[in-house]
Amino acid sequence: MTQLQARGVVRAYGPTPALRGVTLDVTEGEIVAVTGPSGCGKSTLLHCLAGILRPDAGEVSWRGHRIDHLSEAARSRLRRTEFGVLFQFGQLVAELTAAENVALPLLLAGTGRREARTAALTWLERFGVAELADLRPGEMSGGQQQRCATARALVTEPRVLFADEPTGALDTLTGEQVLTQLVRLAREQRTAVVLVTHEPRIAAYADREIVLRDGLVDHTGLGLDVPLAGGSR
């Protein structure tokens, strides 16, 4: 069942067009890789899908409802309940501990402090970093920070996780460990993942791959829009 839908999405930064009419469907629980060379509009597409950016033209719908028309507050609410967002680095609040960072989305949603901390600890445990709960980001390695950030993105059990080069700042081995855990947990709770990357070996974690080129989806057969036997479950 299609949950997230983009129709002819256009977005420009000043005179520079980033997206020139992208159409894309994301169904429940699937993992979609968005790849393409630098500057092809990958990140902009992710921002538009997640309701961070408003498209200049075209539609973005979530479960049949337009979200590009919603107010900033309503889209914020959507992002912290139905969606999870994960960046390359630097999204943890430097002054809060790992547990507080992970608990933050729950606290924003009105969960009590004790309950939110318990949930945060569970998620840190799932990513194997429970012992970091009371450390601040400055006291952790890059891989540990990214595990905490991933835990924070998944703690609300979102329906879609938007990940923009989530392993971009990590070495190959650490990146693969983080991504393997992310994909496993997303599949367990049937969270769809939109994974922006430029690396073939990262895109290989997805069920299917969309290739963007100059702000458009490449239909020359490059994007393997058909789920392959090995990738999907």
Add this chain to the structure above:
Amino acid sequence: MSTPHVLLGLLAAGSRHGYELKRAHDERLPRARPLAFGQVYATLGRLERDGLVAAAGQDRAAGPDRTAYALTGEGRATLDQWLSTVEPPMPYVASTLFTKVVVALLVADVDRARTYLIAQRAAHTARLRELTTVKADPAATLSDVVAADFAIAHLDADLRWLHATLDRVADWHREVHP
């Protein structure tokens, strides 16, 4: 071809018959093409002529194939030299993948080459996903992971080359057909 050096290496441990040498070779290099008996004797003959090995005691009663060979001082020096020589890294660019694109450009047009590249990319990507799934399986052993990693690294390199070549194939065609 390094068969002479492999035989010299096998003889470094002590003198052996031709038959024993063939068996030791196949055991140590299981994935290599098996050596034929004829090739073993031909190689040993050349090595003896060049003075690198010498017949060390013959069991005439048992026939010519029961001749044992041993490493000479010159043979040991040759082996040492071979082992300490660095191999030139990829001196020739040779791969069916690469050659096929070149031939496609020679005999057909850009589209033919592009079609092949896209199909090859799809196959590579499918294999990459397959191996990634093997690797990401919680039940995977370290042997599986290390073996999958070796293949994944090479597929990843091929895919990068395929991507780059797809972007260059039109210019390349112009160069081939000025």
Add this chain to the structure above:
Amino acid sequence: MRPATLVRLALAGTRTDTARVVLTALSALLATLAGLAALTVLAIPKPAGNAWVESEQYRNELLREPGLRGGTAFALLLLTIPVLALAGQCARLGAPTRDRRLAGLRLAGATPGQVTRLAVLETGLASLLGTFVGLGVYLAGRELLHRRDGQGRLALPTDVLPSVGAMAAVVLGLPVIAALATAVMLRTVTTSPLGVSRKAARERGPRPWAGVLIALGLTCFAAIRPVLYQLDDEQVARWLVPLMFVAGGLAAMIGVVIGTGWISYTCGRLLRRYARRPPALLAAGRLMADPWAGSRTFAALLAALIFGGGAAALRAYFVAQDALEREQNQLDGVDRGADPFYLSTMDLVDVAVGVAVLIAAGGLIVALVEGIVSRRRAYSALVATGVPRGALSRSIAWQALTPAVPAILLALGVGTLLGRGLFPRAATGAGSVAVCDATAALCDDPATRDQYVRFVETAGAERVPDVPLEQLAWLGAGALAAVLVTVGVGLLFLRVSTAVDELRTA
């Protein structure tokens, strides 16, 4: 490095850097004006005669009486304190970006000396520009305000000029001081090409040592009067009393500023323990992570409030003295209060305190906006993950107001106690006063005066001045309003700073 390269690199900045240069120049201008005004007052020649001969050419007693001119100049110099605090805060504007840029130059192979020279050049030139413009404004203002009233008296000492050496010291000395301060602040950047990258170890929170400093300052002030009365040796008193005054004032002021760090940390700890909602939690984290931010931000405001508190206590003393003397005189059948000069001087002091609070509020805005702008990537990442801007606004408000309220109370309290220590009670001595019960003409004529004069014996009396609650409340409310306005202005910048484009420029 050739001078041209040096200038090119010094100018390679963003709009924030331009703003910093302009503000640095502006604060140098203000400091120059205050310094030159003080020097001018000191330059008024003492007319021939004894110590009480006044300079008749001025309207204002502060300028006429030689004994008061030192105090006037001192008050003008004190005005440079909030101005210098403002300069310090302006120097921090965009500093993290600049520090990164300079660290980048270090990575590209610049030596620590070259990088320091760059930053010093920027600050030095900007301040020099400011002091020169300040000198121009001073000289122009001197011409424009040089007007005599009907009696040929001047409103301001526009007829004297400080010595050239003194003026040069101000105009050239301020930029040198500013450049030196920049060099000191850049130590971390110049020692490591990576600049300020990663703070690993958690610092322990500030200890309440500030309390010792405050107590020291209060003791010094309270001891001035007994020392003055009980010390027979006038030579010792001559240097000991000013020393106690300056040392006590400085100790109390530094104590309050440092104490704000402790207050911030403690507020952060309490908030962290009891906060239920994310805004308070975010504010708590930030207060604990950098408790000195509050000290830096509020330093000028707190200094102004200490003066304000002291002035309020002083006014209360003069009011009490006035009332006491009025009562005494009424008992004696005379309707006369204390010298009204002191109360009118207090009005001037209050104006100065108000100006200082305003300047401090300017510095507060600069510091708060700088704090928001330098954290824009973190903020926009939070907004992207669904944190509402309202929650961020509330966290900034929590962060500013939680330590501000106790710090303001502390500053006002310390200021009042300092004033109280100096003037604990109003008193009139016992003695006799000659009272003339006739018209002024009859009294002034030495021939008839003696017939109407009678001598009244007065008894001594003492009175403890009231705590000037009302004035303190006004000061506190004013300071709080300044902080609130500042937070409001800062929040205007939040929207710009959380635009998603900030995610693209990491």
